[in-house]
Amino acid sequence: MVSTVIDGVRTDTEQAQELTPASREQRAWETVVWxxxxxxxxxxxxxxxxxxxxxxxxxxxxxxxxxxxGNAVVAEGSRSAMELHVEAMHAYGLWATLRERGE
Structure with a gap:
């Protein structure tokens, strides 16, 4: 909830919790090997x-x-770094995926 005062009048509004591409990149991601x-x-x-x-x-x-x-998290970090790890695991012939931490 965000409180704003405009012309002496206080209003409370809910702030949208949308994730921008930049904020999604900063969240923790995982490389999972299956x-x-x-x-x-x-x-x-x-x-x-x-x-x-x-x-x-x-x-x-x-x-x-x-x-x-059946699987294990082998690395955590930025999305772009984890995407590179997933690609590398595929190049080695392993089955790997990317996911946000906590999912």
Whole structure:
């Protein structure tokens, strides 16, 4: 609710909560890697280490989440950065998507 005073008269109006393209870009986004029946677990771990620079332990942990839970968030950041990660995962042959954090 926004209060405005015009000519000594106070009015209360509700402010629209629309997200502009710039504000949507600033919100946190996630790169999600999904389980598939094609890629070996060792390969998924390798991709995480190679592309994201993860330690073997972290890459294996996320790979196991992908395998057992069906997916895992592997990166968070701006929309444009996460779009690049999704494209890279596709280039490696992994199934990955982009989503806003919290969805």
């Amino acid at each position: 389980d598939d029946p094609v890629n070996l677990m060792s390969y998924v771990s390798y991709v995480f280490r190679s592309h994201f620079g993860m330690t073997r332990e972290r890459a294996d942990q996320l790979m196991l989440l992908v395998h057992t839970e």
